[in-house]
Amino acid sequence: QVQLVESGGGLVQPGGSLRLSCAASGIVFSLYTMGWYRQAPGKQRELVATLTSGRTTNYADTVKGRFTISRDNAKNTVYLQMNSLKPEDTAVYYCNAYLVSNDYWGQGTQVTVSS
Secondary structure (H helix, E strand, O other): OOEEEEEOOEEEOOOOOEEEEEEEEOOOHHHOEEEEEEEOOOOOOEEEEEEOOOOOEEEOOOOOOOEEEEEEOOOOEEEEEEOOOOHHHOEEEEEEEEEOOEEEEOOOEEEEEOO
């Protein structure tokens, strides 16, 4: 059974930092493209960042220079380091694992940026 379990969300002030983690099980983690997506209230889910098995990254324009995606294949874990957080980064953040026709999602973790 495939599981993606996110952690690290919470409440942070504008300008602050958070690191999200997503621990995967039930997949050959090193083969998958891992990604982070987010969904704000009343909005569609959007891509934040992805990282392929070959270490190629892709970021949404809104987070470039502030967020960094990384992975530890030995720990089956993908991370999202978020710096210089803004109120508009407030959303539920979801972990995704994708390989060909296999597409898996975590349950999400809430990130709230507010003073």
